[in-house]
Amino acid sequence: MKYALFAVAVMAAAACNQPAEKKAGTVEEVKDWHTLSNADSVTPQHLSLDVTVDFEKRQISGRATWTIQPATGASTLHLDTYELTIDSVTVNGNKRDFSLDSATAQLGSRLNIPVDADAKEVAIWYKTGDKATALQWLEPSQTLGKKHPFLYTQSESIYARTWIPCADGPGIRFTYDARVTVPKDLVALMSAENPQQRNDSGVYHFKMEQPVPAYLMALAAGDIAFAAIDQRTGVYAEPSMLQKARHEFEEVGKMVTTAESLYGPYRWGRYDVLVLPPGFPLGGMENPRLTFCTPTIIAGDRSLVSLIAHELAHSWSGNLVTNATWEDFWLNEGFTVYFERRIMEAMMGADYADMLWELGYQDMEETVQSLGADSKDTWLKLDLANRHPDDGLTDIAYEKGAHFLRLIEEKMGRARMDTFLRGYFDGHAFKTMHTAQFLQYLDKHLLKGDTAVNVQAWVYGPGIPANCPRVPQKRFEKVDAERARFLDGTTPATLSTQDWTSHEWLHFLRKMPRPLTPAQMEQLDKTFRFTATGNSEVADQWFIMAVAADYTPAYANMEKFLSEVGRRKFLTPLYTEMMKTPKGQEMARRIFNQYKRNYHPLAQESLGKLVK
Structure with a gap:
């Protein structure tokens, strides 16, 4: 059946009435493929x-x-x-x-x-x-x-x-x-x-x-x-x-x-x-x-x-200035991740925010690897015709979008970037924005023809562009050194982990080789009590490692975690890891069937397909 299509980007802003150019000689139509309404009439x-x-x-x-x-x-x-x-x-x-x-x-x-x-x-x-x-x-x-x-x-x-x-x-x-x-x-x-x-x-x-x-x-x-x-x-x-x-x-x-x-x-x-x-x-x-x-x-x-x-x-990016369609989702989440990290930098310092940037870069790398480096789903401007909009709700919109804005900041200077964003939010408050319209606004008010950013590669190109910024990692460099010491045989109790935040612990575990030996898992667990941690981010990463290593002492707490937590960010990678082996598959299906009622319908649907 053919779906009714309506140009709903015009609903709240007169500026959206005109089609905008994607490249010279081509016109980008602004259609919301996902509403059957006729709010334009x-x-x-x-x-x-x-x-x-x-x-x-x-x-x-x-x-x-x-x-x-x-x-x-x-x-x-x-x-x-x-x-x-x-x-x-x-x-x-x-x-x-x-x-x-x-x-x-x-x-x-x-x-x-x-x-x-x-x-x-x-x-x-x-x-x-x-x-x-x-x-x-x-x-x-x-x-x-x-x-x-x-x-x-x-x-x-x-x-x-x-x-x-x-x-x-x-x-x-x-x-x-x-x-x-x-x-x-x-x-x-x-x-x-x-x-x-x-x-x-x-x-x-x-x-x-x-x-x-x-x-x-x-x-x-x-x-x-x-x-x-x-x-x-x-x-x-x-x-x-x-x-x-x-x-x-x-x-x-x-x-x-x-x-x-x-x-x-x-x-x-x-x-x-x-x-x-x-x-x-x-x-x-x-x-x-x-x-x-x-x-x-x-x-x-x-x-x-x-x-x-x-x-x-999001009270500024997304709620105040909203993506016109779900194909423009990066205008919502990419801006929000950038803004979030500016807030955390102002409150906690640049080295703290740098950890968030690096973890986000790692998430982006993993998403690109999963989707495929040449996949059109790694473009910022998505193509969701005849697809569910949830197909576009990936880390590409979040992290590639945020890193694109970070690059613009580096090229144009922070002061100019902040003036631009303040004007953007003020000038489009309670209105909608589509990708080509934003790019025109960006060029007119900030880039002014400067090609150093290579906008086309970021917005209408796949993967991670070659000029993607990578922030310095003073705190993670110390974490990397302690991880290397552990892998060289240093006992965990002598590692310098004092005052580590969740982000340092997460980086410490994420970059461990997989699988560790049962003895290595036991050493870490006895010293840092990862199996019993109340920190959900650390717990999820640890349980993924436990499944990979078949570290059975963690399984009871892992099952308790899966019985109580419904956040798909945690559930999906953990169930995915279990599905890699016959033993894990049996465990995944048993746990899912026992506790799926505790999960949201969206999680039930996606996980049901994963563990079938």
């Missing part, structure tokens, strides 16, 4: 949501009311849905017939609602289906408190349509308000203005005055408490996790101030963080005003909070 301006969360039915139901602006001659509003049941529709308060197209596996069903020139308000009564990918319903046993159920949503990339009938494309922005009803002993939160305490009714009201795309719509409901960090930042978590999380995120307020000093004011009011139960599939999700994050970053020593710096940076 019937513009969704505001959403009023009134829904009930039913944990027994595992269903969200209610009414989505869209304020729309039809273009001249528009006769139908098209919206994205995925396995939603549409009960009825009204237009300007009058009942209206509607139709649903046949479903496609990737995009779902297009909802068609007749409208005319005076149509202002379209109300849709609906309920979610059994396979709503955005929703993870947790039993009490899957939470930390063990007493109450929990729900959270994950709408990126095209999963908002599984719980709201909407125009589900990153280039389509709207404001919203919501009324959400949950069981009276639970709290509801959204990516909006939020309550800071439980009420007696179970009815919560929300408002988001800044326009956002559908993938940044988020909802959570559970036994949740709040603790302030400062006047505009705070943390939400299950009560048993709250004070631990509050301690871990002590510097978040300072992070916001640091980010503002780099690239301008924070435009979203409050910045709060919600620590989710362990099954959350991502490190974090940059939902406006309320970052969702995994508890795996709570190590007790604040050593993994660069992830919060990353999600905070």
Whole structure:
């Protein structure tokens, strides 16, 4: 079946109306392949949501009311849905017939609602289906408190349509308000203005005055408490996790101030963080005003909070200036990684940020090797026609994008780069951006015809370009020396590892030959207690090494780790390592089948294919 295609990059910025040149003599069309909506002819301006969360039915139901602006001659509003049941529709308060197209596996069903020139308000009564990918319903046993159920949503990339009938494309922005009803002993939160305490009714009201795309719509409901960090930042978590999380995120307020000093004011009011139960599939999700994050970053020593710096940076890159389509994803994540590392450099020093750059370079190398050095999927500008947008959510967008910006900084100078980025964020606030448009802006306002960066090779070329910057590694050089000493026979207890951060330990383990001998594994474990570590980054790397070496003393803790952690960054490489041997395959399938209910539907799907 052919999919409907719409040029949705025009939704929020008039500058996107014109096609932009990729090279002289060619024109780059700006199409969002992943929405069935027609927001270019019937513009969704505001959403009023009134829904009930039913944990027994595992269903969200209610009414989505869209304020729309039809273009001249528009006769139908098209919206994205995925396995939603549409009960009825009204237009300007009058009942209206509607139709649903046949479903496609990737995009779902297009909802068609007749409208005319005076149509202002379209109300849709609906309920979610059994396979709503955005929703993870947790039993009490899957939470930390063990007493109450929990729900959270994950709408990126095209999963908002599984719980709201909407125009589900990153280039389509709207404001919203919501009324959400949950069981009276639970709290509801959204990516909006939020309550800071439980009420007696179970009815919560929300408002988001800044326009956002559908993938940044988020909802959570559970036994949740709040603790302030400062006047505009705070943390939400299950009560048993709250004070631990509050301690871990002590510097978040300072992070916001640091980010503002780099690239301008924070435009979203409050910045709060919600620590989710362990099954959350991502490190974090940059939902406006309320970052969702995994508890795996709570190590007790604040050593993994660069992830919060990353999600905070999205308040400028991604949330404020948004990629027009998923093919332009690097404009979201590449900028955010660069910004994150500038925040961490300002707070922790250049040698600390350099470790993050090096670990990121290693991730980029591994991704390029996995995808293939000549693969078009290693371009910054992606080709996702007739593919799922999640195919493009790789470290290429993150790390190749960030290193491209780092190179521009090195060539143009940091002062000019910072002036450019401040102007970029200010000039395109609450608008969308596509790749060719950005490159024109970059050349006009910064490069001015300078070819030293070789933009074409970075954006429309494969692999890692030859001029990719590699930062100096003062701290990792010391780690390399200690690793070499260990491999030469020095006992671990005599290694100089005092004051190492998570990043040094991770580099120490990543660069070990694989497999180590069982004796070497035992030596390291007895000295540094890697098997029992509470640091998730270190634990995952250690367990990968344990599988490779068949170091059985680590297996019980590894299984416990896999039963509790749902973050795909950790699950995928660990299950991949197990699948390399017959013994590992048997172990992987047993563990997956036993604990898969604890994983998010997205993780269940990808891991199910891996271990089959």
